[in-house]
Each structure stands twice: as structure tokens, then as C-alpha cells.
Amino acid sequence: MDKELKILVDSEKLIARIKELADEINGYYEKNYGLNEELTIVCVLKGAVMFFAELSKYLNMPTCMEFVSLSSYGAGEKSSGKVSALNLSLPPLENKNVLVVEDIMDTGLTLKFLLDFMKTKCKAKDVKLAVMCDKKCARKYDISPDFYAIDVDDKFIVGFGLDYNENYRNIPYIGYFE
Ligand code: HPA
Ligand code: MG
Numbered sequence: 001m002d003k004e005l006k007i008l009v010d011s012e013k014l015i016a017r018i019k020e021l022a023d024e025i026n027g028y029y030e031k032n033y034g035l036n037e038e039l040t041i042v043c044v045l046k047g048a049v050m051f052f053a054e055l056s057k058y059l060n061m062p063t064c065m066e067f068v069s070l071s072s073y074g075a076g077e078k079s080s081g082k083v084s085a086l087n088l089s090l091p092p093l094e095n096k097n098v099l100v101v102e103d104i105m106d107t108g109l110t111l112k113f114l115l116d117f118m119k120t121k122c123k124a125k126d127v128k129l130a131v132m133c134d135k136k137c138a139r140k141y142d143i144s145p146d147f148y149a150i151d152v153d154d155k156f157i158v159g160f161g162l163d164y165n166e167n168y169r170n171i172p173y174i175g176y177f178e
Helices: 011-033 049-056 109-121
Strands: 005-009 039-045 063-073 079-087 097-105 126-134 147-151 174-177
Touching: 005 011, 011 049, 011 097, 011 126, 011 147, 039 049, 039 109, 049 063, 049 097, 063 109, 079 109, 097 109, 109 126
Parallel strands: 039 063, 039 097, 097 126, 126 147
Antiparallel strands: 005 174, 063 079
């Protein structure tokens, strides 16, 4: 890509916002279940990996980590419109609190699929969704995150886990090309 990578949200601001979001999440679980009930946090690979690692540091309840991979994206910027589950092997989650953690919500397709799976197939007790970026303008399904760190408009963004053709995931801030 022969455009310049610009900063949308710098590292310091992003990490501060993720800490704030963790407080919100702690508040929700403490109020509803107390802080001794176990929470299973589910990282949607690969994009959520950095957000998941950062967010999890500040959660106060006993926490288990699980990892799944799904795909609805083809190469580059275009969604294929179909979800394929590449790895959905999870321990029994019946009657558990589950927080799905994703990098970005755009159309809502993959996350609708995953949340429905957690509720109906896994029979989890409470399924919530935390996303780093909410791209509301791209939504095609009637679903929204329970917790999100930042709103983004219709820009294609990279960094902090988000990729363009599998590159740029390691960048410690959220950037865009211009
Ligand atoms: N960047 C990277 N991955 C994405 C985006 C984006 O803006 N939207 C949906 N997946
Ligand atoms: Mg993703």
C-alpha cells in the first residue's frame, strides 16, 4: 500500500481507554454476580489478541481464557458474507458467564453467529460481547456490543491486532492509511 500510515488513537490513549472499559466490565459482573464468580473470556483470533491481552490484565474476577477462530473476511478489506468456524473447540460452558472479546464489530455477522452459538449450543448463562472498535456505520445485523472501547467511522483501520492482508497487527496504536 503506497499510502501513509496515520495515527487514529495513540497507544497511551488506547490503553487508558481499555483500562476504563475493564472497570465498566468489572462493575457489571460485580453488580450481577459478585466478584467471586468465574468469567470465561473468549478471544476471537487473530484480531482480538492484543485487546484481549490488555483488557484481561485489569479484570478482577477469577478468569479463564479461551480462544476461537472464525472467518468472514476474504483477503484485503472485503467481507465474504459467510462465516466459517475454523476452531470452535471450547470446554463445557453451560451455566457459565462468558465474555466474547473481538477487535472490531462491523457488519455484525461473525459476532451474531458466535453469540448465538454460545447461547444456544453451549448454553452459557450470561453471554456478553466486548469489542475494541465499534464501526456502527457498517452494521448489517441487529446486534451491538455490550462494551466497546472506541467508535470508528467508515475508515479502514489497522494495528493493535487489526490487519490489512495479515500485516500491521503488531502496531501498538490504531492507525489508518491516507
Ligand atoms: N480493519 C481491519 N479489519 C477489519 C476492519 C478494519 O477497518 N473492519 C472489519 N475488519
Ligand atoms: Mg477480526
